[in-house]
Amino acid sequence: MPSLRLTLAKNSNQQQRTVVLVSIPDLTNASCSIVTKEMTQFRQRIIQFAKTKLRLTRACRVFLADGTEVWGHDLDLWRRLENDGVILVSAGEDYIGTQKPQTNTNDIPVTILAHHVEIDPLATSQLKALCNLDGVVRVVGMPDLHPGNRFPIGAVVVSEGCAYPALVGSDVGCGMSLFTTSLGCNLSPEKTAQKIRDIEGPWLDGCTIDWLAEANVSPTAFDDQLGTVGAGNHFAEIQVVEHVEDEGMLRDLGIDVGKALLLVHSGSRALGPSILAKHASAPTVPLNYPSSELTAYLSDHNMAMRWASRNRDLIAQRLLSRLNTNPERKLLDMCHNWMEMVSTDTQTQFIHRKGAAPSDRGLCVIPGSRGSFSYLFLPNPTAQPHTANSLAHGAGRTTTRKKALASLPSKYGKTPQAMEGLRRTHLGSVVVCDEKDLLYEEAPECYKEVDSVVKDLVEANVGRVIATLRPVVTYKVRKM
Numbered sequence: 334m335p336s337l338r339l340t341l342a343k344n345s346n347q348q349q350r351t352v353v354l355v356s357i358p359d360l361t362n363a364s365c366s367i368v369t370k371e372m373t374q375f376r377q378r379i380i381q382f383a384k385t386k387l388r389l390t391r392a393c394r395v396f397l398a399d400g401t402e403v404w405g406h407d408l409d410l411w412r413r414l415e416n417d418g419v420i421l422v423s424a425g426e427d428y429i430g431t432q433k434p435q436t437n438t439n440d441i442p443v444t445i446l447a448h449h450v451e452i453d454p455l456a457t458s459q460l461k462a463l464c465n466l467d468g469v470v471r472v473v474g475m476p477d478l479h480p481g482n483r484f485p486i487g488a489v490v491v492s493e494g495c496a497y498p499a500l501v502g503s504d505v506g507c508g509m510s511l512f513t514t515s516l517g518c519n520l521s522p523e524k525t526a527q528k529i530r531d532i533e534g535p536w537l538d539g540c541t542i543d544w545l546a547e548a549n550v551s552p553t554a555f556d557d558q559l560g561t562v563g564a565g566n567h568f569a570e571i572q573v574v575e576h577v578e579d580e581g582m583l584r585d586l587g588i589d590v591g592k593a594l595l596l597v598h599s600g601s602r603a604l605g606p607s608i609l610a611k612h613a614s615a616p617t618v619p620l621n622y623p624s625s626e627l628t629a630y631l632s633d634h635n636m637a638m639r640w641a642s643r644n645r646d647l648i649a650q651r652l653l654s655r656l657n658t659n660p661e662r663k664l665l666d667m668c669h670n671w672m673e674m675v676s677t678d679t680q681t682q683f684i685h686r687k688g689a690a691p692s693d694r695g696l697c698v699i700p701g702s703r704g705s706f707s708y709l710f711l712p713n714p715t716a717q718p719h720t721a722n723s724l725a726h727g728a729g730r731t732t733t734r735k736k737a738l739a740s741l742p743s744k745y746g747k748t749p750q751a752m753e754g755l756r757r758t759h760l761g762s763v764v765v766c767d768e769k770d771l772l773y774e775e776a777p778e779c780y781k782e783v784d785s786v787v788k789d790l791v792e793a794n795v796g797r798v799i800a801t802l803r804p805v806v807t808y809k810v811r812k813m
């Protein structure tokens with residue numbers, strides 16, 4: 334029986350390819366049932382290859398490079414199988430067309446750091462489309478890459494000669510801060526949850542002007558939101574150390590495994606959108622470098638980053654005061670929506686991070702969802718051009734909020750018991766959240782598996798795991 338050498342690629346991320354040899358019988362005079370049988374076996378062999386060689390565990394559909402689905406008893410399709418042909422395998426999604434690996438028409442390098450994680454084809458095409466923007470010299474998708482409204486999330490875009498406020502988005506300065514606390518690690522999730530309700534109102538126990546002045550931020554029109562977590566993807570979470578990978582490093586960091594930690598994820602609330610609206614005339618119109626417009630944007634952007642950082646500090650203080658304690662030490666404060674200007678003797682580049690953390694500023698935390706572990710992650714300090722010195726900021730969504738709202742209520746039901754089930758996670762943690770829709774939109778199953786995200790980062794030599802953290806109580810309340 335003759336064999337064909339075929340290149341198998343994931344339909345969703347065609348940078349992942351593998352060459353296989355498949356035996357192909359001559360079906361010229363075969364009956365319809367034999368053709369069907371052989372085609373089915375061929376399809377199954379391809380799916381099996383995709384599962385083992387491309388690690389596409391949910392492989393189920395097979396396409397020729399022109400989009401014809403391999404199915405049924407189409408003898409013409411059989412004839413079109415040729416040596417060195419490309420076969421695309423999908424995990425259920427529709428055919429998205431063949432793409433050139435690694436490059437786009439402008440020859441801009443595109444890297445997607447995903448081998449264990451599925452990437453939504455829409456996110457891939459949103460990422461590749463970024464190469465067509467003037468001045469863009471490199472585009473990187475993190476394993477948590479997922480589609481955004483127009484631009485993808487989990488993306489890094491490097492440009493020269495100009496910069497794009499829209500690529501940072503509206504929540505300028507959003508990030509993760511991790512604090513040590515004096516709370517013991519055997520906290521009761523339920524009792525703790527009872528105590529940390531209703532901390533979303535304006536902060537009345539102190540002076541926002543003084544609080545911001547410490548970070549050299551003048552008062553803004555949005556300071557009544559200072560100390561509030563904001564929209565549903567933001568959260569504050571009490572966590573405990575689950576597993577220690579590097580004991581020495583944990584000791585050096587001053588982390589006591591017997592004490593709880595507090596992770597705060599929030600941004601610049603309504604301040605960020607006001608800055609984007611002020612400086613971006615249209616999403617794809619850049620601000621030139623050098624220009625007074627870009628300087629003005631960067632000045633407001635930097636201020637919003639400081640505001641967002643102080644916001645996280647205040648959230649930590651407000652939340653812990655309900656538990657009669659204070660944040661002890663800030664272990665890290667890592668922003669994932671921001672623009673970094675990097676100048677050398679010969680050039681100036683702008684690194685736009687939209688849902689991506691820097692890998693050259695020390696310790697990071699990579700959260701998964703309120704139902705999974707978070708990873709304390711130490712990036713390699715060496716420069717990493719292939720990642721534009723960046724790493725994943727979380728697990729990233731698998732399911733849009735809209736889809737979650739459309740599918741999860743019927744899956745779980747709306748009874749009080751069902752809602753109670755959603756409130757608890759299999760890790761024993763609970764969420765403080767009174768909005769039913771938000772419970773569906775932010776259900777742990779709407780996020781990718783963080784373990785695979787981290788595996789991809791480690792394999793791409795981005796850094797290493799120091800410890801994993803288990804959620805105890807997640808505070809996630811309000812929609813904007």
Ligand SMILES: Nc1nc2c(ncn2[C@@H]2O[C@H](COP(=O)(O)O)[C@@H](O)[C@H]2O)c(=O)[nH]1
Pocket residue numbers: 477486507566567568570598669688700701702703704705706707726727728729730775780804807809
């Ligand atoms: N530990 C938790 N992680 C969570 C929760 N909700 C979301 N997430 C993760 O954080 C990132 C944040 O992404 P962003 O794009 O909204 O900035 C997200 O990708 C998830 O992986 C949670 O309640 N607890």
Ligand SMILES: [Mn+2]
Pocket residue numbers: 507508598599600669
């Ligand atoms: Mn964020």
